[in-house]
Amino acid sequence: MKRSSLLALVSLIALAGGACRQDMHDQPKAKPQSKSGFFVDGRTGRLPVEGTVARGELRADDHLYRGKVDGVFATTFPFKIDAALMERGRERYAIYCTPCHGATGLGNGMVIQRGFKVPATSHHIERLRNAPVGYWFDVITNGFGVMFGYASQIPVNDRWAIIAYVRALQLSRNATAEDVPAAEREALLSGRKALPGEGAHAAPPAGGGGHNAPAGDAKPQAESAPKSPETKH
Amino acid sequence: MAQLFPKQANGLSKASIAAGAAVGGSVLLALFLLARSGYATGEGTPYDQKVPFSHNHHTTGVGIDCRYCHTSVETSATASIPPTQTCMNCHSQIWTNAPMLEPVRESYRTGKSLEWRKVNDLPDFAYFNHSAHVNKGVGCTTCHGQVGEMPLVYQAQSLQMQWCLNCHNNPEQFLRLKSEVYEPVWNPPANQLEVGAKLRAEYKANPRVSCSTCHR
Numbered sequence: 001m002k003r004s005s006l007l008a009l010v011s012l013i014a015l016a017g018g019a020c021r022q023d024m025h026d027q028p029k030a031k032p033q034s035k036s037g038f039f040v041d042g043r044t045g046r047l048p049v050e051g052t053v054a055r056g057e058l059r060a061d062d063h064l065y066r067g068k069v070d071g072v073f074a075t076t077f078p079f080k081i082d083a084a085l086m087e088r089g090r091e092r093y094a095i096y097c098t099p100c101h102g103a104t105g106l107g108n109g110m111v112i113q114r115g116f117k118v119p120a121t122s123h124h125i126e127r128l129r130n131a132p133v134g135y136w137f138d139v140i141t142n143g144f145g146v147m148f149g150y151a152s153q154i155p156v157n158d159r160w161a162i163i164a165y166v167r168a169l170q171l172s173r174n175a176t177a178e179d180v181p182a183a184e185r186e187a188l189l190s191g192r193k194a195l196p197g198e199g200a201h202a203a204p205p206a207g208g209g210g211h212n213a214p215a216g217d218a219k220p221q222a223e224s225a226p227k228s229p230e231t232k233h
Numbered sequence: 234m235a236q237l238f239p240k241q242a243n244g245l246s247k248a249s250i251a252a253g254a255a256v257g258g259s260v261l262l263a264l265f266l267l268a269r270s271g272y273a274t275g276e277g278t279p280y281d282q283k284v285p286f287s288h289n290h291h292t293t294g295v296g297i298d299c300r301y302c303h304t305s306v307e308t309s310a311t312a313s314i315p316p317t318q319t320c321m322n323c324h325s326q327i328w329t330n331a332p333m334l335e336p337v338r339e340s341y342r343t344g345k346s347l348e349w350r351k352v353n354d355l356p357d358f359a360y361f362n363h364s365a366h367v368n369k370g371v372g373c374t375t376c377h378g379q380v381g382e383m384p385l386v387y388q389a390q391s392l393q394m395q396w397c398l399n400c401h402n403n404p405e406q407f408l409r410l411k412s413e414v415y416e417p418v419w420n421p422p423a424n425q426l427e428v429g430a431k432l433r434a435e436y437k438a439n440p441r442v443s444c445s446t447c448h449r
Binding site: 024025027029031033035041094095096098099110111114118146148152153154 | 295296297298300301304310311313314316318319321322323325326327328345346348356357358
């Protein structure tokens with residue numbers, strides 16, 4: 001009797017101990033970004049052998065993948081730009097560019113305001129207004145000055161979408177009333193607030209187009225005004 | 234032969250049966266509660282990390298979108314922890330001498346991974362896909378808590394199967410507009426069930442509850 005109850009107790013303890021094992025929870029399989037006990041550098045994620053090209057990843061299209069046509073920066077987009085792509089560009093710009101370049105591209109994003117040593121370039125300077133889209137693609141991909149390349153963070157098509165949106169931003173600060181379609185021009189000139197849908201992303205009309213000043217001279221009050229649609233993500 | 238037990242022994246034996254049941258019951262209850270407590274699930278306790286990264290500062294404070302760092306969340310099963318280079322996008326220029334950031338700089342110098350302790354660690358027998366959730370109107374904070382208010386992140390939910398099924402059975406409790414999925418701090422509207430039901434129909438958010446959906 002005594003013997004069997006002791007046996008029961010021992011098996012209960014063994015069962016309880018067994019229940020605490022985590023073998024099924026923590027299986028020795030390779031999950032993304034998990035630690036590897038097999039490879040010396042401890043990484044589960046392995047880099048392909050140098051020079052390896054995955055099927056369908058040759059990236060031979062210079063225009064699409066490097067922004068170049070015949071060795072010089074492309075002046076055209078590699079695919080058709082439509083409203084959906086512009087919208088995608090607006091969203092991606094808000095995620096990846098606004099921290100430094102600001103919602104309107106003046107170069108005074110929050111990270112700059114928090115003490116980044118070099119001011120971010122304004123997108124509205126003469127040089128960048130005239131720069132071909134291929135140049136923009138190259139800068140986003142490989143970086144420029146103290147800006148690191150964003151190739152690992154922004155997929156190729158999104159980079160082009162961002163460029164399309166930046167072109168719209170530039171246009172919004174360098175346009176005349178004549179550029180506005182006739183139907184909406186009347187509203188603009190009469191000072192009436194644009195109805196929803198009318199000129200969805202147009203920034204306030206630029207007075208005299210004097211926005212070539214470098215980022216440091218940018219008026220902060222002009223930047224903080226149109227907060228609503230562009231800082232929303 | 235005289236009586237072995239006095240008459241009170243009847244009451245005593247009944248009381249001892251009741252007491253035994255009560256003790257056994259409370260031990261079971263205690264185990265039941267323990268398994269659901271933060272002690273067992275890991276809920277609510279921030280971990281020590283090599284760098285005390287503050288989501289509160291970077292999201293709510295500086296206004297950086299979740300996807301700036303967690304780049305693959307919309308397209309892949311894992312949201313992904315950013316490479317050190319993403320930190321250095323800014324920290325090559327800002328707080329460059331902060332001792333707190335030395336592990337980041339060291340990782341960038343040497344090419345060795347910065348090791349983070351996983352906070353929300355699902356059991357390896359459960360399959361989870363981030364993109365399937367965020368693209369159907371499940372916000373980051375629904376599972377991760379109000380990350381925008383966390384100086385150090387902690388596991389905000391139990392991550393137990395019961396908790397998963399609570400949403401998989403009735404997702405309208407939690408669904409939100411796709412445009413609000415990445416809000417670092419989010420509170421449901423007063424008429425959440427109404428809004429959620431509408432969004433569920435619109436987004437065709439019909440999560441499955443068969444075993445092999447998650448245990449594959």
